[in-house]
Amino acid sequence: MIRYRLGPGASGVRWAMSPVHEVVSLARVLTQPGRHAGFGPWLRRRRERWAGLDLSALTVFMADGAYRPDFLDPPPASDEPSFEDGLAAVLAAPVEQVRAELVDATRRCSPAVRARLLGDPEGARSAAADAVRRLWEAAVEPEWVSMRRALRAELVDRALQVGREGLGAVLPRLHGSLTFAEGTVAVRSAVDVEVAGRGGLVLVPSLFITNRVQCATSDHWSPAVFYPASGRYLWSPPPAPRSLDRLVGASRARILASLATPLQTTAVAGLLGVAASTASEHLAVLRDAGLVDSTRAGRTVTHELTDAGRALLAAAGGAGTA
Known part of the structure; x- marks a missing residue:
């Protein structure tokens, strides 16, 4: 179980969107398109956009069941950051954080690839950021207006729901693994982590997450939970x-x-x-x-x-x- 201890009420929770998260999550979808049938029509119509792109510095972390390093996907610092804001946060991730996360993220890589990434964490961070930019420019930026519109609607709607019904009623509707009681947001998980969310918890809707949540618990970032946005009607x-x-x-x-x-x-x-x-x-x-x-x-x-x-x-x- 992952537990974010926030204190009473929902005052420690804010809602935000993340362009960088959408790009990184799209990269995961592209590595396993057969597992994400809901995106199928959208992917087929746009596949020429990423055909020929070298995304290996990013997709090397997308093996099924592998840990995706947090430095790729920093929680948004504001409610509606730009892509450049998010990419700057990726590049600003402390080298010691990058190196520590690469240890876990490369366990399923070949020995040669693992040695290369661990031997140059700054280079791995820079190369991954370059791949994120390429995929953003090719696939996400051309449609960001409609994506941002859907995410903005989600943010407004969820904030209204929390105001009417309380955080405890709304969280399970975001994902069945989420609950809120006694000032703690809990996420059902195989790992056992407790986070003192003194700076609050960021809830981030995602258009490219399907049936899961993604939790950020790093000491270097604000605590965050990325969850499937209801605006996924964009794809179908x-x-x-x-x-x-x-x-x-x-x-x-x-x-x-x-x-x-x-x-x-x-x-x-x-x-x-x-x-x-x-x-x-x-x-x-x-x-x-x-x-x-x-x-x-x-x-x-x-x-x-x-x-x-x-x-x-x-x-x-x-x-x-x-």
Whole structure:
């Protein structure tokens, strides 16, 4: 069990996104695409982007079941850091941390590769960072606007949920291994680690994690838990039940299906391929019908299904109970 001791309430928890984490996690997916069927259509349509890229300095750490060193994936220092911020943190990882983590990360490597990496931890760190940049520029940066939109919607929605229901109710919905009680976030794990989270815990949604969580417990970083983001509909948009098409129209049926995950207006517009103003009109009709609820935080409006909307979607055969 991994335990992050935070103290009472959720004041020690913050939510953030990480562009570097998305790139590193994508690299893992690319090494084992058959195990991540949900990404299949997206990967097939874009495989030319990374064809020919030398990612070996990064994927050398992606063997099935192997420890992925923490220095590759530092927890974000702010809520929405840039890719350059994250890569700078990778390159700033202390050499003693890199060397210590390489000892565990290279146990399944060949003796020659292990000796090379352990003999030059600074070079291993630099080469891995170069590979991260190449994959970012080829595959993630061209779509970062939509990815960031999905992650931002996740951050807003989860913060609202915690405010309404408390951290203890929300954490198990992020992943079944997570619980919160008596000021401690616990992660079911084969390892036994206790972290004094005096600086707080960072919760980071990930678009490229499937059915697991990733925990950062290093003394060099803020404690963090990376978990599967609900915005993974980007890879396979949820289908709208045909019966809803006849009832509310095709566009509004697609909105109802998509709002099984709360979304901001721009994300709804992106899914429909329409202007934000058109999406707003559809959302207003659904809101007036009592099927959608909208919450404003500054200039951002997040939309989610009401109980009536979920019941309608579930009755029509959709994912309203997700």
